[in-house]
Amino acid sequence: MALLKITSRIACILSLSLSIFSANASAIEEGTQYLPAGTHFSFIAQKVGSKTPLIDYHGQQLALPASTQKIVTALAALLQLGKDYRFVTTLESDANISDGILKGNLTARFVGNPMLTRSQLRSMVEALKQSGIKQIDGDLIIDISIFASHDKAPGWVWNDMTQCFSSPPAAAIIDKNCFSVSLYSSGQSGELASVQVPSFYPVSVLSEVKTLPKGSPEAKYCELDVTAGELNRYILTGCLTKRDEPLPLAFAIQNGASYAGKLLKNELNIAGIELKGYMRRQSTPQHPEKILALNQSAPLHDMLKIMLKKSDNMIADTIFRTLGHRYFNVPGTWHAGSDAVRQILKQKTGINLGNTVMADGSGLSRHNLISPATMMEILQFIALHDNELDFISMLPKAGYDGTLAYRPGLHEAGVDGKVFAKTGSLQGVYNLAGFLTAASGQQIAFIQFISSYSVSPEDQRTRRVPLARFENYLYKSLYKNH
16 A cells, blocks of 8 residues: 555656646747747756756757857866866977077977967067077978868858958967958049058958949949968958948968968067078977977966857867877877767766767857757766866856857846856857756756747848847746746
């Protein structure tokens, strides 16, 4: 009889849980009415530490993670490299120094430091000068052997390649491998606009941009464009309507080794160190030489905070390739990075990524695929080990900082300060993955994957209004009811 009562009670609890689960799913289904027709949506919410979700709406459905992929990259990096890992860029040589002359080559060994700046490079050159070097009899060797194969990941959109957010994560990076120019319209319609490039950028930019009168009907379909050639040569084409102020533009460096090498050569010249030889690239790993000067990056944890708060693609992808290099002791490639992340997570967390596709570390690739259920496993591990990882505080805080400083739907839902989450946006993609502290005080992990989001041309200016309404509905409900 007692056993019968216990069994009956368990059945009652299961029935109640299923009915609550069903009600939650129905509420989510009802909320999707706010999204544009044809939108794909999946969602999971689960209490931290729980084995079963509060809400599971198409949780097994594979989707583009976009920048929520950075959560996976960051976790693998912390587990494998540690919080205090630093990128070390060096100037090296085994040549003798006599009477201020380096009797051989100088090797600049670049290691994919995504935050190396020109001023830091200048400090390294200053260290050479302080050591008494006034002349280099040999060549300047730009060593980029830490990475191999393409600097652009499979599945990146071709027409984003010249945009700074898509700067190729090369071994040699200076000032995020992004440069700016000013485009001036001509005083006469029909004539070419002129482009001004600050002299300290070792790039070549040519304008073939036609100036159009204001209000010209031609302007609607004559687009301003840029094409990038070898050795960081750029051609601007298309049209620009007359304007009083110059148009500021910024472009991604395509050849990191050439760019960094020219900057370094110029810094040597400024420091009064004469280079007798030539500049050449070295892509085959060589034995390390005596370090003459070095730069250490900020600790990994500091970098990851910037990466997650600001959704920095360059940091994510250089770390991803570095994981491939460090884990397998081979030059870092996209393939090696993907395999490394997969194996690190399996060994150190027990999470099997299964049929997840990781083509890069940033989430820019359109080849990437992951399910909310898999991402939930990762979030649960992070939450349960946050004392050691100090991960959640690195995520954008709704209403306060990073890419969630102002997210209309969350603000209207009244959850500012109560959500730490990574955003993920591509064309037609609006994702969120992170943690919400509910009104009950319960911490809830959640993943929102939205794709195929599209509105009609006449609604483009207000295209995010449906998203804000949906997120308001969804997160207000999640906050109040759990």
